[in-house]
Amino acid sequence: MKSGKTGSLNKFFAWSLLMAGLLVAGCKTSEPGGSEILDPAYGPGWSAVHADSRNSDYSTSQGPRKVELAWNRKFDGTINLGPTIGRQGQVYVTTNAGDCHLYALDPQTGKTVWCTDKVNKFAVASSALLDEQGRLFIADNEAMHAFDALGNLLWETKIKGFPFSAQFTQTGRLIFITHxxxxxxxxxxxxxFVLEPHLLSGELPSDPNFDPRACMRGTADCPCANTLAIDQQTGRFFFTYWAPGAAQAGVRAMLYSEKNGSSIKPLWEQTALPGGSASSPDISADGSRIYVNDNAGGLHAIDAATGNSLWKYNIGYEPGGSQSTSPEGLIMPAGGGTAPLMCIQDVGREAKQVWKNDSLNHLGLPMQTAGNLAFATVAGSQGKSYKDLVVVDTKTGEVLDRVQFPGKTLFTVGTTIGPEGNVYIPAFDGTLFAFGPR
Structure with missing residues (x-):
C-alpha cells in the first residue's frame, strides 16, 4: 500500500472554519449529566501509546515471570515509541525511514502483515491509537489519518502542527494536541471537526518546521511535547504546556463536554515544571491525582480537581520518558543516564521510596502488569551499549528473571505487552525485540 501524499496547509484556517460546524452522529446512549456517549472507543489491551487514556503504562494482564527472546527485527531509521497492539495481537509500530512509516506485524514472527506510506516520516513520534472496531488513528505533521485493520486509508484531516499520539474522549471522539x-x-x-480547533495561545501560530529533536525536553520551542491524558469518567483532560513567555513549563486541565453541544472549558493551570516536561502526565486509578516529571529530577503529584501541588519527589536524575503507574499507586520512573531502577509509592501527602536497586542502571521505559510485575531495560554486564531485560517484583524489587538483548542496543523507547504474553521493546536504533513467556 504505497501512494505518496503531499499537502499544503496555507489555507488551513479558512478550511477549518468551514469544517468546524460538521458533527456526525453515531450510535448513542445517555450518560449521567445529560451528555451523550458513542459506542465504546478504546480497543482491548494496549491500544494507546501509554496503554490507556490515563497514560498509565500498566496492563491488567499478568505478564510472564520468565521470558526468552522470541524474535527481533531491525527497521531502517529509528523507532521513537513503543508499539500498540490490536485485538488479535497484531503489532503496530512507526519508523522514520524507507517507504513505509506505519507497519502492522505478525506477533509470532515479526514479519510485515502490511505497511503504508500514507503517513510521512514524522509519524515516528506517535503510536497508533486503536478503537474497538480495530481502526487505527495516527498523525504526521500534515494530517490525522484513519486506517482499517487491513491498512486501508479511511480518511485524513489536515491539521496544523504535530500531535504526539491521540486519545479518545469519554464520548468516543478523537482528541489530540499538536506540538x-x-x-x-x-x-x-x-x-x-466536532468543534473548531482550540488555540491555546489565542492566535494561530505561524507554519511550524517540525523537528522531533526540539520536542524531546518539552521546552518553550515545543510547547506541547507529550500525549494528553483524559479521565473517561469526567471528561477532564490534562497536558503539559510551556506557555509563550512563561518562565517554565506546567500542566493544564480542561473539560471536554457534549452536554449542551461540544465544548472545551479551561479548568486550571499549574506552572511547576522547571526545565520543561520530561513525561506525559498520567492519571491515578481513582482519577484524583496527576503525575508528571520535570527536567530537573522532580516527580510531581498534582490534585486533579484543583491543580494544587500535593507533593514533589526528587528521583535524582532527568528521566528519558514517561513513568509507569499501577492502580495501587506504585510509580516506576523511566530511566536515563546513570539512573537506578526504582519504585516509589504515593502515600497521600508525600511519596516514599519502596525500593531502589543501584546495581541496575535503568535505560528504558518501564511497564507494570497485574501480579506485581514490572519489565525494564537495564545496562548489561558489558556496559551500556549492551542491554538486559529484567522482570522484577514491584513490591520488593526482587529480580525474577534477566535476559540479554542480542548485540549492542541503544536506549529503549517503550515496553508493551500483547494478549499472548509477548513483551515488546523497541530501541531507538530501529530494532524491535519480542520476548515471549518461557
Missing amino acids: IGIIYVLDRTNGA
Whole structure:
C-alpha cells in the first residue's frame, strides 16, 4: 500500500472554519449529566501509546515471570515509541525511514502483515491509537489519518502542527494536541471537526518546521511535547504546556463536554515544571491525582480537581520518558543516564521510596502488569551499549528473571505487552525485540 501524499496547509484556517460546524452522529446512549456517549472507543489491551487514556503504562494482564527472546527485527531509521497492539495481537509500530512509516506485524514472527506510506516520516513520534472496531488513528505533521485493520486509508484531516499520539474522549471522539498548542476534536468515523480547533495561545501560530529533536525536553520551542491524558469518567483532560513567555513549563486541565453541544472549558493551570516536561502526565486509578516529571529530577503529584501541588519527589536524575503507574499507586520512573531502577509509592501527602536497586542502571521505559510485575531495560554486564531485560517484583524489587538483548542496543523507547504474553521493546536504533513467556 504505497501512494505518496503531499499537502499544503496555507489555507488551513479558512478550511477549518468551514469544517468546524460538521458533527456526525453515531450510535448513542445517555450518560449521567445529560451528555451523550458513542459506542465504546478504546480497543482491548494496549491500544494507546501509554496503554490507556490515563497514560498509565500498566496492563491488567499478568505478564510472564520468565521470558526468552522470541524474535527481533531491525527497521531502517529509528523507532521513537513503543508499539500498540490490536485485538488479535497484531503489532503496530512507526519508523522514520524507507517507504513505509506505519507497519502492522505478525506477533509470532515479526514479519510485515502490511505497511503504508500514507503517513510521512514524522509519524515516528506517535503510536497508533486503536478503537474497538480495530481502526487505527495516527498523525504526521500534515494530517490525522484513519486506517482499517487491513491498512486501508479511511480518511485524513489536515491539521496544523504535530500531535504526539491521540486519545479518545469519554464520548468516543478523537482528541489530540499538536506540538504548537492546538487542540483538535474529530469524529472518528469520518474525520469531521466536532468543534473548531482550540488555540491555546489565542492566535494561530505561524507554519511550524517540525523537528522531533526540539520536542524531546518539552521546552518553550515545543510547547506541547507529550500525549494528553483524559479521565473517561469526567471528561477532564490534562497536558503539559510551556506557555509563550512563561518562565517554565506546567500542566493544564480542561473539560471536554457534549452536554449542551461540544465544548472545551479551561479548568486550571499549574506552572511547576522547571526545565520543561520530561513525561506525559498520567492519571491515578481513582482519577484524583496527576503525575508528571520535570527536567530537573522532580516527580510531581498534582490534585486533579484543583491543580494544587500535593507533593514533589526528587528521583535524582532527568528521566528519558514517561513513568509507569499501577492502580495501587506504585510509580516506576523511566530511566536515563546513570539512573537506578526504582519504585516509589504515593502515600497521600508525600511519596516514599519502596525500593531502589543501584546495581541496575535503568535505560528504558518501564511497564507494570497485574501480579506485581514490572519489565525494564537495564545496562548489561558489558556496559551500556549492551542491554538486559529484567522482570522484577514491584513490591520488593526482587529480580525474577534477566535476559540479554542480542548485540549492542541503544536506549529503549517503550515496553508493551500483547494478549499472548509477548513483551515488546523497541530501541531507538530501529530494532524491535519480542520476548515471549518461557
